[in-house]
Amino acid sequence: xxxxxxxxxYQHVQEGEDFTTYCNSSTTLSNIQWYKQRPGGHPVFLIQxxxxxxxxxxxxxxxxxxxAKKNSSLHITATQTTDVGTYFCAGSLKxxxxxxxxxxxxSLSVIP
Amino acid sequence: xxxxxxxxxYKVAKRGQDVALRCDPISGHVSLFWYQQALGxxxxxxxYFQNEAQLDKSGLPSDRFFAERPEGSVSTLKIQRxxxxxxxxxxxxxxxxxxxxxxxxxxxxxxTVT
Numbered sequence: 205x206x207x208x209x210x211x212x213x214y215q216h217v218q219e220g221e222d223f224t225t226y227c228n229s230s231t232t233l234s235n236i237q238w239y240k241q242r243p244g245g246h247p248v249f250l251i252q253x254x255x256x257x258x259x260x261x262x263x264x265x266x267x268x269x270x271x272a273k274k275n276s277s278l279h280i281t282a283t284q285t286t287d288v289g290t291y292f293c294a295g296s297l298k299x300x301x302x303x304x305x306x307x308x309x310x311s312l313s314v315i316p
Numbered sequence: 317x318x319x320x321x322x323x324x325x326y327k328v329a330k331r332g333q334d335v336a337l338r339c340d341p342i343s344g345h346v347s348l349f350w351y352q353q354a355l356g357x358x359x360x361x362x363x364y365f366q367n368e369a370q371l372d373k374s375g376l377p378s379d380r381f382f383a384e385r386p387e388g389s390v391s392t393l394k395i396q397r398x399x400x401x402x403x404x405x406x407x408x409x410x411x412x413x414x415x416x417x418x419x420x421x422x423x424x425x426x427x428t429v430t
Contacts, residue, residue: 237417246407246421247359292358301347301371302415306358 227293341410
């Protein structure tokens with residue numbers, strides 16, 4: 205079946221350093237979504253990417269969708285303690301209702 | 317406005333007991349999803365409703381798991397004869413569209429089977 209993988213599993217950075225998490229799918233995706241889950245919280249939608257090669261920015265966050273629509277990345281510039289949490293990518297297959305498969309997540313710790 | 321709510325927030329069940337987990341989605345959201353999240357893992361898809369129709373139940377791990385959404389709003393996930401491997405957080409999410417775009421998650425129900 206379809207698999208969505210993420211690396212790294214954990215990342216510890218000093219506040220102010222940059223952070224990147226990578227997402228890879230075993231199959232071509234219809235679109236990809238990113239979610240953030242704070243410790244003890246629930247996933248919160250960040251963004252959806254649809255087009256091949258698409259790049260979107262949200263303040264210090266930059267999201268990319270690969271040309272082959274099989275991989276994606278999330279880059280955070282100058283991390284802050286508020287960025288702590290687990291970042292999940294969720295790859296969507298074009299079924300009748302666009303089902304998503306979540307990756308295992310990258311847990312980000314920011315050392316002040 | 318109110319977000320997605322789930323109850324109970326915590327449930328401890330003895331092995332073999334039946335449990336029922338409730339989800340109240342955002343009013344007007346047509347799509348409703350159930351996920352199972354084990355510690356340190358991403359949400360794993362269980363089932364999907366479009367209004368009252370259960371369109372995909374391919375993620376339900378066994379026939380002990382059953383979900384319904386009879387009036388197209390509130391949904392219940394029922395687990396019969398709970399096993400220790402059922403211990404996890406059960407997340408409900410709703411979406412305004414006929415898709416999984418921008419899902420709004422509830423706080424989850426943490427189920428512990430002893």
